[in-house]
Every structure is written in C-alpha cells, then in structure tokens.
Amino acid sequence: MAEVEANKQLSPEEKKRQEELAQQTVAIKDELRKTKRQLAMVLDLNKCIGCQLCSMACKNTWTKKEGREYMWWNTVNTMPGKGTPKDFEKSGGGYKVLFEGKVREPIRGNLPTRKEFGDFWKFNHEEVINSKFGTSVLKATNPDGTAPEWSMNWDEDQGAVGIKYPNSFFFYLPRICNHCTYPPCLDACPRHAIYKREEDGIVLIDQNRCKGYRFCLESCPYKKIYFNFEKLTSQKCIFCYPRIEKGVPNACARQCTGRVRFVDYVDNEQGPVYQLVKKWKVALPLFPKFGTEPNVFYVPPLAPPRLDETGKVDLSKPRIPLKYMVDLFGPEVEQSFKLLQQEMERARDGEKSELMEILMAKRWKKMFGPFDKDPETAV
Amino acid sequence: MAENTVTTVEQLVANKVAASKEELLKLDSPAWAGAKEYVLEMAATPLANQPSPYIKATRDEKEIGKITKVSMKCLHNGKEVFFYIKWTPKERSTSIGDLNIFPDAVALLFPMKEGIDTPIKEMGKEDAPTNAWYWRADFDNKPKNQVTQGLSTSLYTEKSSVFANSEWKDNEWKVVMGRALQVEEDAVKLAAGGKKPLGIAAWEGAAGERGGVKAFSKEWRDLVLA
Ligand code: SF4
C-alpha cells in the first residue's frame, strides 16, 4: 500500500521504530484475545417460535435506558430475510483466512445507519387513548419525525421470496454477539478497549477506554455493535457476565419459551454445548466464511418435506434449498442434517438417541451446564 | 491570502497584545488583524504506526489526511494564550448525526516535559507525555484537555481549562482556542517569554476521519511566546 512509498523517506531508525510498534500492536492484540476457557451458546433453530421473549428479556435487563433504548443486543429475524441491521451480511468486515488459519487478513466493512438498525420509535399512545373510537390509529415515528422504514424483524414472516405454497418456508434466526475466538472488533480498536475475558472468552468493550470511533462496528461482519449517542461509546451484548459470575444463565437463554438455548463452556465434555458442537457436530456457527470463529452455534432448521405439482411428498430435494443452508452455516450443514434425520428416525423407532435427548431438553436446567442458578436466589 | 502570510514555518511567534480574553475570543476582533498568519502543511499520520491491524490493512495512506494545510495566528495577553486556526474541509460535518458520521475536529499538541525527546508521531511515550487541546465541532466550544503517553493511551482529564469560539463561514472553519498560561489540571505549562514545541492535527469528519486517522503537522514547530 501507499505506506511503502512513504517508507522510502524514512531513516533506518524510523523504520526500526515502525517495526517495533507493529510488533507491539500484534503482541497487545494477542494478549487481549487470550483465553483459558470459552463460554458458548447453542441455539436449536428447530424450536424457535419467534416470540421475542429473549429480546425482551435482554431489553429489560440491559437496554432500557441511558442511550441504549434503540439497541437490541439480542435480535430475532425471519429468514430468509434482510436481517438487523438491514442487509448486514453484505456489509463487509471479518477476515480472509489464509494458510489454514495461520493468517487472517482483515476485510474493510461499512458502517450501517441508525435507521438500518431500526430507530427508537415514539408512539402516539396519548392521541389514540384520548380520541374518539376509530378516529386515530396507532403510529410509530422515528426521533427525527420520519416514518420508520426498517427495524429489528421488519420483514417478519415474509420468508423465502419466489417460492409459492405449498413449498414456501421461513424460520427464525436469533442472534447475539458471537463472542468470536478471533474478534475483528478487538483487532480494529485503536484504543485497545476491546478484550476477551481470560476466564471465559466473553468479549467486552471497556467503556472507560472506548472513544466511540466505531472501527469495531465497521469490522464486525455480524454488525452486532451499537453506538450509544448519549455516552458516545460503542456497546454490545455482554453475554450477561454479571449473571454468569453468579452461576445464573443469560437472560435470553433462561427466558426462552422454546428451550432453544444451551449455555456452557465449550470444553465441558459432560455439558450440552460440548456434546452438540464437538461430539455430535450438529451445531454450527453462522457464516463461518467471515473467518471470526463464532462461539454461538446453531442446530440448523429442518423443514417438512417438499410437495410436487400433484401434491405428493417429494423427497428428492429438501424444502429449504441446501445451497441456502450452506451459505448460512457452511458445508458441514449437510452432515448435520443427515445426523439429525438419522437420530430422529431412531427415536421414532423407539430406540434411545442421546442426541435427541439433549435436543428435547426435557430437563430444563441441564441446558445451562454449571449456570443453573435462579436469579432471585443467586448471590 | 493576506500579505503577512508565511508558509511552512519552523517557528510561530505569539506576540503580546493588550486585549482581554473576551476580545480575543471574537473571531472578527481587530486584535487579530495585525497578527502574522502562518500556514502549516499537513500530512497523513503514518499508517504503519496505527495501533490497529484492521486500520492498517484496510486503509491507504493516500486516502488519509484530507486536510493538507491549516493557517494559524497566535497571540497572548500575558495571562492567556490564543490560537486562531482556519482550514477548509471539502464538506462540513458538525455532529455525530448517525453511526456513519463523524464531526470535524482540530487539536494542538504540546510535549509536557522539557529536555526529553518526545515523539510527535506517537503522541509521546511513557516518560514523555504530550498534552492535546482537542476541539471538536460537537463539543459546544468546550475543548477537551487530553494527556497521552504513546499511541492508544490518550485520556481526557476531568477538568479542561481550554476555551474556544468557532464559526463556519464561506466554506471555512474558524476556531479560536485558548487557555490560561498556568492551569491546575495535568497539562502543559506555558510562560510568557518562553518557547514550546507545538504540533497540530486535523480531522475531516465527512471523510470518516477519527482517532488516529487524521492529518498532522509532521514535526514539532517552535511556538515563541514573545
Ligand atoms: S460478533 Fe462482532 S462484536 Fe461480537 S465478538 Fe464477533 S466481531 Fe466482535
């Protein structure tokens, strides 16, 4: 790049100093990325009903006030869909992974707008309550007075475009920060404000160091960082670390109606996360192509079989195109589907399936590994 | 440009005038008319020094440092020192209007210790801190006082005695920044009759410049408080 040109004019001492500084930065970033253990979440997309209780649990716990009102650290979007922020998948960021992961080249990302996330709407509740029945309707407005054009889950239940009944499909995709093993946000921050907690790999933004430059938001390919316009700092999902420290699972996981979310250390061999991610390998990261190694994993969504023109079951191809699933969860998704189907059949035949037992989550607390305490009584 | 304009100076002189703080904060005050105007050439901060592998990999030095020159006048009144800074960005940006919008900014930088080599390109180092007076278009003319001991270590002090006035007119920013020569907070100590190295940095918000992505005066210049 252009620095090569500028380097020509540098004295040998200056060049040496530049190299020293570059090495220092790499060493600091390695240190900030270092972990002894890693916490992770597995979400079973076959059970998510899109009720947004997770989003509300998170909102009530963390994003109700102090400039966080417009934030949704937890989002649930209908897929296929444009997501939150709108079209985030196409906004760049992440890494180009080379030499089997030995080198990660950062890719430039874009900054979304506040309206692409969905702004903090005001409603005309007063007007509706105080007007004669039928004379006014409930309306939302952005803080700048404009009508909203996007929000979290704006395209709710629209699903696949161009695919008609009876083969139409959609599913829900809940997302939080992925607490990536190689977080581009951490690499991007020139203030060294972003770090992984050594004891559990939770990615945090030090609010005292952050100066609101938003390089992190630019570089995160999942666009899971929000900017606080009151505090002028960047903020995001903190994996409920104050709860985790007390042995209580994340608010989104504990509130989930569908028993969708498992929480545990990845290396806890007895725990559900290890079993689903490492042992059975049915849970996969979203967009592995971004090169960040997320620590949020998904059991991919199965769908009812396709029907042919005559209305008969057509097993020759799946209802949700495999290509789409591969795009979302990588090529391993095919194997994951095979295993899920095979184990489902075994269970149907009355045989015992360890995998199905875990996924059914009959014993609720087992979903959270060591984090099975009640928030009311935990100290 | 006025006839008393000097380009690429090594030394800037702040003459003493008998004018009050209020008078000197006025952008059209006659007190400024006689002051010499210096034009400082600016350059991109070295990309190689950016403490972010992401910024290094995704930026091109050619696209950094949009503000290629600023003009500056300096005066003092025995009690306070004043800098009248002007520059012309391609586009004005006054606030963090959205996630992808950054405000225009300008900063003066001083080494805090005498007789020790203080690298301007790194904003100082551990035992050689620098002090910045940081004006930003969204700060309501209340510049921050910042102390830095090397890249990525800058911190605002709780208190800032730096004051300012500003105006956007004819596609140009006019900013007067000033401060009492002696202040309580952790900051550079100035005295009439003395000399101090001075650096300057400027950010073009509309071009996404923020943090280390900026233009700066390349070297220390000498500020003489006559
Ligand atoms: S998902 Fe984004 S914000 Fe979260 S750790 Fe990964 S890069 Fe950082």
Ligand code: SF4
């Ligand atoms: S609470 Fe559970 S079921 Fe409801 S939307 Fe969230 S993840 Fe899906």
